[in-house]
Amino acid sequence: NYILAIESSCDDTSAAVLCNTKVLSNVVATQEIHRQYGGVVPELASRAHQQNIVPVVHQALAKANIDKKQLSAIAFTRGPGLMGSLLVGTSFAKSLALGLNIPLIEVNHMEAHILAHFIEDGDKTPPKFPFLGMTISGGHTQIVKVCDHFDMEILGETLDDAVGEAFDKSAKLMGLPYPGGPLVDKYSKLGNPNAFEFPKPKVDGLNFSFSGLKTSILYFLQRETQKNPAFVEENINDICASVQYTILEILMDKLTLAVEQTGIQEIAIGGGVAANSGIRARLKEAEEKMGWKTYIPKFEYCTDNAAMIGIVGYLKFLKGDFTNQSVAAKARYAIGS
């Protein structure tokens, strides 16, 4: 079965073609326009999706060497995300499915970040049920108990900023361009994680909070640059390493608590921040020290991509779980609803 998948929830226009669990193509057009504004501008994102969607789909079909007449179904991101962005992908997917007279399949973007682990990737095996999914992205931070592909329960999530936002906003305070997460990661490798100390938030249970960290970084940088205007420039590596260390401590503390509470040691992370080299190293360490089994998807399946939408599409296709043509995009769309 060939599934065409469309992802347009935020600022990446993406299309993928899957043959069952195998990805034949995964084309991502990243919208550079937002860089100059230091964040995603929703109006511009919708417009760029509208410009990109047809060429991106054509490219995905061409790369997969598939004619659209061979497609078995169209999967698309229904939500959560920016309404204007979701409307573009949703309308396009509906029209194409109608035109080709094939099933339409709606996908929850956050479920897709977790189920990306089921994309075939060499001899890598997917996580075994039940496992703990930790989705760490630009808009979400969640720990999810996954009992089956479509049996998920959120155990904890952020009460304010997402972890990706914590990276990006900290980076912005240091004068780094958007999105700053990858740059913080890069500079961290050259710095001392214990150079500066930032307080960890006190949040009970498995929920997260990152807005306090941002504020303490702001005050810290204000204080230090008053003394030495070149402070950030001179200490960028150490600041990044210390910020990243604090963020990773917060994530690992909660993950450890989730393992203790559930007794589940199968851990699968996903979302853009899963690309972070520090979290990857910490999970490896936890495998050795704590006996966890950890899973991290390939880089291109961590950040927003249509391949992860395609794998969910395929799993739903097997169940005959199709969507009615009257479906509408959903900006807020909880996992498992």
Ligand code: ATP
């Ligand atoms: P959501 O999936 O919650 O709707 P999103 O799709 O916008 O949000 P993703 O594309 O999954 O988010 O992730 C983007 C985030 O990942 C950005 O905040 C970016 O800074 C962060 N990120 C990407 N690479 C790294 C890295 N190496 N280290 C830290 N953060 C990173």
Ligand code: FE
């Ligand atoms: Fe995402």
